[in-house]
Amino acid sequence: MSKGKKGKSVPKFASEQEEREFWEANDSSDYVDWDGARVASLPNLKPSTKTISLRLPEGLLDSIKIEANKRDMPYESLIKAWLAEDVKESRQG
Template sequence: MVKPKKTKTLPEFKTEAEERAFWESHDSSNYVDWSQAKPARFPNLKPSTKTISLRLPVALLERIKVEANKRDVPYQSLIKTWLAESVDKHRL
């Protein structure tokens, strides 16, 4: 049987900034017994996004906006959906 590691007591933090500063200068292994950690899943987190610039012919953008309006979705969301579907379809 593995004996749990003795850890230091965490201080009380008044603000998130104070806690952030603490963790920037302290090793978490002194405060957390990572051997007791269990995997976690966070299925409802939104994936990170990155803003890009994409130049489209005006006529094409207008056609996309018409299609998005028919589906009652934002045109940028429709573009993302189409791109994801196309990538999935062409994946090796």
């Protein structure tokens, strides 16, 4: 890795925790020449997900499960698809 504008080399770290603490306390521009940086493309990176709890009326959940079964997909996936579609439409105005 190239040295930063101030000529400092990035030290070797014994653990991720040690590295995390180092970067929390130091300015990366002292160690990395960001003028030479390029945008990275990570096409296979999966977005992180977060588990939530959602209370639905039993009749609604049963209807969703029936629709998911018709499409041969898990009902949670169908809910995610419907939510994503609705949000996309809302953004388009």
